[in-house]
Amino acid sequence: MPYEIDPNTGTSYVFLMQIMAKRTLLEFWDKYPDAEQPLRTWRQTTELAAWETPADVKSYYGHASIFANNRVCFNIAGNKYRLIVKIEYKFSIVYIRFVGTHVEYDAVDAETV
Helix, strand or coil: CCEEECCCCCCEEECCCEEECHHHHHHHHHHCHHHHHHHHHHHHHHHCCCCCCHHHHHHHCCCCEECCCCEEEEEECCCCEEEEEEEEHHHCEEEEEEEEEHHHHHCCCCCCC
Protein backbone atom coordinates (compact mmCIF):
# COMPACT_ATOMS: atom_id res chain seq x y z
CA MET A 1 0.00 0.00 0.00
CA PRO A 2 1.25 3.49 -0.72
CA TYR A 3 2.21 5.51 2.31
CA GLU A 4 3.65 8.87 3.25
CA ILE A 5 5.43 10.19 6.30
CA ASP A 6 4.43 13.64 7.56
CA PRO A 7 7.72 15.59 7.71
CA ASN A 8 6.45 17.72 10.61
CA THR A 9 5.28 14.95 12.92
CA GLY A 10 6.93 11.80 11.58
CA THR A 11 3.52 10.13 11.49
CA SER A 12 3.01 7.59 8.68
CA TYR A 13 -0.20 7.49 6.70
CA VAL A 14 -1.33 4.54 4.62
CA PHE A 15 -3.30 5.53 1.54
CA LEU A 16 -6.23 3.32 0.73
CA MET A 17 -6.92 5.05 -2.61
CA GLN A 18 -4.05 5.95 -4.88
CA ILE A 19 -4.44 9.15 -6.92
CA MET A 20 -2.84 9.33 -10.35
CA ALA A 21 -1.91 12.62 -12.03
CA LYS A 22 -1.69 14.74 -8.87
CA ARG A 23 0.41 17.15 -10.92
CA THR A 24 -2.83 18.20 -12.66
CA LEU A 25 -4.11 19.47 -9.31
CA LEU A 26 -0.88 21.35 -8.59
CA GLU A 27 -0.92 23.04 -11.98
CA PHE A 28 -4.56 24.01 -11.53
CA TRP A 29 -4.12 25.61 -8.12
CA ASP A 30 -1.07 27.48 -9.37
CA LYS A 31 -3.43 29.11 -11.86
CA TYR A 32 -6.37 29.41 -9.41
CA PRO A 33 -4.90 29.82 -5.88
CA ASP A 34 -8.32 29.79 -4.21
CA ALA A 35 -8.68 26.16 -5.36
CA GLU A 36 -5.55 24.98 -3.53
CA GLN A 37 -6.96 24.30 -0.07
CA PRO A 38 -10.20 22.66 -1.30
CA LEU A 39 -8.21 20.44 -3.69
CA ARG A 40 -5.69 19.55 -0.97
CA THR A 41 -8.59 18.61 1.31
CA TRP A 42 -10.18 16.52 -1.45
CA ARG A 43 -6.85 14.79 -2.10
CA GLN A 44 -6.23 13.99 1.57
CA THR A 45 -9.77 12.73 2.09
CA THR A 46 -9.65 10.61 -1.05
CA GLU A 47 -6.31 9.02 -0.21
CA LEU A 48 -7.74 7.86 3.12
CA ALA A 49 -11.01 6.60 1.61
CA ALA A 50 -11.89 2.96 0.99
CA TRP A 51 -14.28 3.34 -1.93
CA GLU A 52 -15.48 0.09 -3.44
CA THR A 53 -18.58 1.40 -5.24
CA PRO A 54 -20.07 4.68 -6.45
CA ALA A 55 -22.42 4.49 -3.45
CA ASP A 56 -19.37 4.68 -1.16
CA VAL A 57 -18.31 7.93 -2.87
CA LYS A 58 -21.84 9.36 -2.55
CA SER A 59 -22.00 8.44 1.13
CA TYR A 60 -19.09 10.79 1.80
CA TYR A 61 -19.54 13.34 -0.98
CA GLY A 62 -23.30 13.69 -1.24
CA HIS A 63 -23.05 16.35 -3.96
CA ALA A 64 -20.77 14.28 -6.18
CA SER A 65 -22.25 13.38 -9.55
CA ILE A 66 -21.86 9.78 -10.67
CA PHE A 67 -21.50 9.20 -14.42
CA ALA A 68 -21.02 6.20 -16.69
CA ASN A 69 -17.58 4.67 -17.19
CA ASN A 70 -16.71 5.02 -13.48
CA ARG A 71 -16.52 8.80 -13.74
CA VAL A 72 -17.31 11.01 -10.74
CA CYS A 73 -17.57 14.80 -10.72
CA PHE A 74 -16.82 16.69 -7.50
CA ASN A 75 -17.74 20.29 -6.76
CA ILE A 76 -14.66 22.17 -5.57
CA ALA A 77 -14.46 25.48 -3.67
CA GLY A 78 -18.17 25.89 -3.11
CA ASN A 79 -19.01 24.63 -6.62
CA LYS A 80 -16.74 27.23 -8.25
CA TYR A 81 -14.67 24.50 -9.92
CA ARG A 82 -15.27 20.95 -11.07
CA LEU A 83 -13.06 17.90 -10.73
CA ILE A 84 -13.74 14.77 -12.79
CA VAL A 85 -12.05 11.51 -11.91
CA LYS A 86 -12.20 7.95 -13.14
CA ILE A 87 -12.18 5.42 -10.32
CA GLU A 88 -10.96 1.87 -10.74
CA TYR A 89 -12.67 0.50 -7.64
CA LYS A 90 -11.14 -2.97 -7.96
CA PHE A 91 -7.61 -1.56 -7.77
CA SER A 92 -8.32 1.46 -5.49
CA ILE A 93 -6.99 3.92 -8.06
CA VAL A 94 -8.38 7.37 -8.78
CA TYR A 95 -7.34 8.95 -12.08
CA ILE A 96 -7.64 12.73 -12.40
CA ARG A 97 -9.31 13.28 -15.76
CA PHE A 98 -10.26 16.97 -15.60
CA VAL A 99 -10.19 19.95 -13.27
CA GLY A 100 -11.51 23.30 -14.38
CA THR A 101 -13.97 26.15 -14.12
CA HIS A 102 -17.67 25.74 -14.85
CA VAL A 103 -17.19 27.22 -18.32
CA GLU A 104 -14.44 24.70 -19.06
CA TYR A 105 -16.54 21.89 -17.55
CA ASP A 106 -19.43 22.73 -19.87
CA ALA A 107 -17.14 22.04 -22.84
CA VAL A 108 -16.25 18.45 -21.85
CA ASP A 109 -18.15 15.18 -21.73
CA ALA A 110 -17.83 13.90 -18.17
CA GLU A 111 -18.45 10.31 -19.27
CA THR A 112 -15.55 10.20 -21.73
CA VAL A 113 -12.97 12.73 -20.59
